[in-house]
Amino acid sequence: MKGSGIDVVELPPIEDFPDSVFIQDPALLGSRRTIIGRFGEDTRRGEEKALMAALRNHRSRIGRIRFVRDPGTLEGGDVLVTDHGLFVGESKRTNSNGIEQLATYLSDFEVKPVKTDLLHLLCGCSYLSEGKMIIAPDLVSPNLFPGFEFVSLSIEEAYAADALYLGDGEVLIPSGFPDVNEKLEQAGYEAVEVEMSEFQKGDGGVTCLCSPVYRLF
Numbered sequence: 001m002k003g004s005g006i007d008v009v010e011l012p013p014i015e016d017f018p019d020s021v022f023i024q025d026p027a028l029l030g031s032r033r034t035i036i037g038r039f040g041e042d043t044r045r046g047e048e049k050a051l052m053a054a055l056r057n058h059r060s061r062i063g064r065i066r067f068v069r070d071p072g073t074l075e076g077g078d079v080l081v082t083d084h085g086l087f088v089g090e091s092k093r094t095n096s097n098g099i100e101q102l103a104t105y106l107s108d109f110e111v112k113p114v115k116t117d118l119l120h121l122l123c124g125c126s127y128l129s130e131g132k133m134i135i136a137p138d139l140v141s142p143n144l145f146p147g148f149e150f151v152s153l154s155i156e157e158a159y160a161a162d163a164l165y166l167g168d169g170e171v172l173i174p175s176g177f178p179d180v181n182e183k184l185e186q187a188g189y190e191a192v193e194v195e196m197s198e199f200q201k202g203d204g205g206v207t208c209l210c211s212p213v214y215r216l217f
Contacts, residue, residue: 089121
């Protein structure tokens with residue numbers, strides 16, 4: 001990420017929360033509005049407090065902070081941010097009430113819930129740019145996203161559907177998927193590979209390891 005010119009803020013480990021490396025889940029950060037979620041997994045509740053402490057040193061980067069309240073749950077891994085609105089996975093970790101609260105906070109954006117059986121929606125798809133998505137159709141139906149173009153991956157390549165667009169045509173993907181590299185190149189992108197095997201063992205993907213600050217909201 002740093003090699004692609006992105007300003008990266010690194011946070012220290014939290015020994016009491018071994019899943020805290022998956023920093024995408026506690027919140028949805030925006031330059032004008034930031035929404036702190038509420039974990040659907042009880043054992044992860046408390047990670048958001050550590051993130052809040054870190055955000056105090058970077059208030060100029062983020063907007064007004066709002067919170068998802070009980071009985072709502074919302075985890076960042078279920079939020080797919082695109083140029084045409086937000087799609088939010090209604091999953092085991094994110095419920096309809098949490099999505100409704102998010103839609104209220106982002107009332108000037110289309111927030112569309114989509115059902116998913118995955119741990120998180122982004123386990124099977126990611127937004128690239130200019131109306132294009134990378135997707136594993138065996139896990140997430142492209143029919144949920146009308147009007148988009150797709151870089152479609154086989155079930156064997158599905159782990160690489162959790163990808164991160166870095167800008168300037170670069171896409172961060174896990175290493176070991178040469179066919180995905182070729183498909184991205186055919187779609188006009190350049191793959192940037194990173195070793196992810198240890199995180200994969202914990203059901204974590206590329207997007208799980210960062211929490212971007214979106215300029216859209």
